Amino acid sequence: MSKAISKDGQPAVGVYICHCGTNIAGTVDVEKLAKEMAGEAGVVVSREYKFMCSDPGQEQIKKDIKEFGLNRVVVAACSPRMHEPTFRRACAQAGLNPFLMLMANIREQCSWVTKDREQATAKAIAIVRATVRRALWMRPLQPGRAKVKPSTLVIGGGIAGIQAALDIAEAGYQVHLVERNQSIGGHMAELDKTFPTLDCSACILTPKMVQVAQHPNIELLTYHEVEEVRGSVGQFKVKVRRKATCVDNAKCTGCGICITKCPVKKVPSEFDEKMAFRPAIYTMFPQAVPNKPVIDRKHCNYFVRGKCGVCEKFCEPGAINMKDQDSIRELEVGTIIVATGYDLVDPGQFKQWGYGRFPEVYTGLEFERLCNAMGPTSGKIVKKNGQAPGVVGILHCIGSRDENYCKHCSRVCCMYSLKFAHLLREKTTARVFEFYIDMRAFGKGYEEFYDRVMHEGTRFVRGKAGQVLVPSEADADAPEGSMIVVAEETTLGKLLRVPVDMIILATAMGPAQGAKQVSEMLRIPRSADGFFAEKHPKLAPTETPTDGVFLAGTCQSPKDIPDTVAHASGAAAAALHFLARGEVEIDPSIALVRPEMCTACGMCVDVCAYQAIEIDPKRNKAVVNTTTCKGCGTCVATCRATAIELQQFTGRQIYHELTGLLGEAW
Numbered sequence: 001m002s003k004a005i006s007k008d009g010q011p012a013v014g015v016y017i018c019h020c021g022t023n024i025a026g027t028v029d030v031e032k033l034a035k036e037m038a039g040e041a042g043v044v045v046s047r048e049y050k051f052m053c054s055d056p057g058q059e060q061i062k063k064d065i066k067e068f069g070l071n072r073v074v075v076a077a078c079s080p081r082m083h084e085p086t087f088r089r090a091c092a093q094a095g096l097n098p099f100l101m102l103m104a105n106i107r108e109q110c111s112w113v114t115k116d117r118e119q120a121t122a123k124a125i126a127i128v129r130a131t132v133r134r135a136l137w138m139r140p141l142q143p144g145r146a147k148v149k150p151s152t153l154v155i156g157g158g159i160a161g162i163q164a165a166l167d168i169a170e171a172g173y174q175v176h177l178v179e180r181n182q183s184i185g186g187h188m189a190e191l192d193k194t195f196p197t198l199d200c201s202a203c204i205l206t207p208k209m210v211q212v213a214q215h216p217n218i219e220l221l222t223y224h225e226v227e228e229v230r231g232s233v234g235q236f237k238v239k240v241r242r243k244a245t246c247v248d249n250a251k252c253t254g255c256g257i258c259i260t261k262c263p264v265k266k267v268p269s270e271f272d273e274k275m276a277f278r279p280a281i282y283t284m285f286p287q288a289v290p291n292k293p294v295i296d297r298k299h300c301n302y303f304v305r306g307k308c309g310v311c312e313k314f315c316e317p318g319a320i321n322m323k324d325q326d327s328i329r330e331l332e333v334g335t336i337i338v339a340t341g342y343d344l345v346d347p348g349q350f351k352q353w354g355y356g357r358f359p360e361v362y363t364g365l366e367f368e369r370l371c372n373a374m375g376p377t378s379g380k381i382v383k384k385n386g387q388a389p390g391v392v393g394i395l396h397c398i399g400s401r402d403e404n405y406c407k408h409c410s411r412v413c414c415m416y417s418l419k420f421a422h423l424l425r426e427k428t429t430a431r432v433f434e435f436y437i438d439m440r441a442f443g444k445g446y447e448e449f450y451d452r453v454m455h456e457g458t459r460f461v462r463g464k465a466g467q468v469l470v471p472s473e474a475d476a477d478a479p480e481g482s483m484i485v486v487a488e489e490t491t492l493g494k495l496l497r498v499p500v501d502m503i504i505l506a507t508a509m510g511p512a513q514g515a516k517q518v519s520e521m522l523r524i525p526r527s528a529d530g531f532f533a534e535k536h537p538k539l540a541p542t543e544t545p546t547d548g549v550f551l552a553g554t555c556q557s558p559k560d561i562p563d564t565v566a567h568a569s570g571a572a573a574a575a576l577h578f579l580a581r582g583e584v585e586i587d588p589s590i591a592l593v594r595p596e597m598c599t600a601c602g603m604c605v606d607v608c609a610y611q612a613i614e615i616d617p618k619r620n621k622a623v624v625n626t627t628t629c630k631g632c633g634t635c636v637a638t639c640r641a642t643a644i645e646l647q648q649f650t651g652r653q654i655y656h657e658l659t660g661l662l663g664e665a666w
């Protein structure tokens with residue numbers, strides 16, 4: 001549907017309504033919508049088409065821009081997050097300033113949220129009319145450019161952070177790898193063997209850890225934490241806290257004499273899941289990188305009681321420094337990769353499955369340490385009384401896929417439960433029962449591993465364990481000291497009471513402790529499950545809505561090691577795009593101060609979440625940092641003098657948009 005060609009200087013709007021297959025056209029009467037828009041003031045052409053984002057759709061827009069001399073384009077389709085760049089590019093190719101193209105979201109905000117065709121059509125008309133009216137007041141804008149610092153900050157030194165750091169360093173860029181513990185390695189360092197190949201976890205991990213430590217392009221900042229992040233893509237300014245270790249790594253030879261001499265011996269070891277003890281001066285594990293001890297001030301006699309200093313006395317190179325203090329450093333980086341990983345959800349809440357009530361109930365990570373040669377039992381799978389278990393129950397989906405705890409599937413539990421069954425059969429004579437809902441053996445070689453474990457004699461009970469009880473009269477055959485796993489065998493429709501003397505809980509994975517603070521600091525959202533949310537679940541799984549900030553590994557969702565490594569390499573590749581380009585385009589949809597109206601009251605400075613506004617002391621006026629401003633508009637709403645305007649959302653543009661939305665006369 002088209003009218004006469006516009007005269008010079010007159011607004012000439014082209015409206016393009018996308019069917020999005022049946023996504024929009026299934027609910028909205030697109031023909032009626034196109035007709036209505038053709039009658040709007042300033043509109044010279046109004047069309048509907050099956051897929052506006054397709055090549056023919058874009059070609060039509062380009063053709064119309066030239067043919068009708070369009071100076072505004074409105075595309076009524078999906079969310080601008082999906083296709084704004086597509087249509088901006090098409091307009092630019094036809095010679096129209098891309099910021100004179102606006103999208104009206106009639107999919108997510110209209111057709112997807114109702115089934116009522118009449119109401120949906122009425123709403124779509126209001127949305128598109130509002131956008132057309134705003135479009136009439138749009139001004140051409142030019143994007144800015146900013147240099148990208150050729151370096152990346154990686155937060156978290158598990159296998160995800162390690163992989164991402166190595167990929168970027170190998171490409172020739174500087175990496176600062178910040179790990180809050182005193183060694184890199186993350187949870188993978190705690191594991192014994194890895195499914196499905198049963199490689200020794202440390203054997204495949206430690207070469208990479210060493211490579212990180214030795215890489216000339218990687219600065220390893222263990223026992224550090226990120227405190228503040230300012231700036232934006234290309235030019236992030238990051239404050240990092242070095243926590244006092246009381247050991248000078250440059251002097252320390254890693255001989256370990258301080259560790260053996262420390263009189264405090266009974267601090268529960270976090271690395272061994274508190275099933276063993278460590279001294280107050282310690283390294284996390286024998287293959288730690290860096291392999292230098294730290295003093296745990298909360299337990300060190302010198303700090304708690306004010307006297308000791310044995311480690312200092314025995315340290316020949318004089319590496320102990322009790323006066324060591326935390327210090328802050330500022331880094332400047334172009335991109336940031338978040339690789340903060342996961343933690344198991346608190347098993348203390350699983351009393352019904354016996355955790356904390358019975359001594360022989362373990363989480364998956366506790367059992368990993370029990371299997372490990374460097375663990376509390378030197379790799380012997382034994383109970384607390386030193387005897388091997390007779391019957392072991394492995395309980396799947398503890399906290400996962402459960403409305404009461406976490407709705408999500410933790411993805412790795414089925415496989416590590418199978419691994420445990422195999423290790424139990426290999427190292428003990430125990431009978432093993434797996435209580436499961438579904439068996440999710442989705443990866444390469446996983447189904448084959450499942451098959452192998454089945455043939456090794458593990459008994460699979462299809463039914464989630466409901467509770468763990470002390471034996472009652474109903475369990476006459478239960479050996480003394482055993483626990484009763486109660487579960488419904490759903491294939492037989494029978495309630496089972498299985499006596500066992502050891503239980504392993506396949507406990508749900510949740511986001512790492514402190515994920516909330518990281519998300520606030522970096523302004524990246526989290527999904528309902530608490531993990532960091534990616535920009536797009538299918539098309540941008542490593543990106544975040546904050547440009548230049550990427551996600552790697554299990555901080556985004558539960559993953560096994562192969563998927564973690566692949567995701568981390570993806571994040572590194574995405575970060576490298578920015579680093580290799582050397583500069584970024586800055587969206588011009590940002591705040592602009594009208595100095596003649598600014599009273600320098602500073603309220604905008606206080607409310608800016610991005611620290612993008614300062615008062616210029618010479619001119620006594622507010623000034624916006626164009627690379628840092630995100631165009632959120634908080635300053636605009638706060639400014640009492642109406643001295644700040646948001647380009648692309650000026651007062652006039654919004655006013656006219658509202659008249660369109662409310663159906664007021666033009």
Ligand SMILES: Cc1cc2nc3c(=O)[nH]c(=O)nc-3n(C[C@H](O)[C@H](O)[C@H](O)COP(=O)(O)OP(=O)(O)OC[C@H]3O[C@@H](n4cnc5c(N)ncnc54)[C@H](O)[C@@H]3O)c2cc1C
Nearest residue numbers: 156158159160180186187194195341342364553554560561
């Ligand atoms: C019991 C169990 C057994 C498993 N067995 C297997 C197996 O056999 N095979 C397999 O493929 N997968 C297995 N997995 C999964 C495997 O553990 C993960 O895929 C892998 O460890 C994820 O690595 P990551 O780097 O994403 O996270 P993590 O290993 O959690 O590493 C994250 C790192 O970030 C650090 N960190 C967190 N927050 C911050 C912060 N704010 N600042 C600085 N540093 C921070 C942490 O200290 C940690 O070092 C198992 C998981 C469990 C629970």
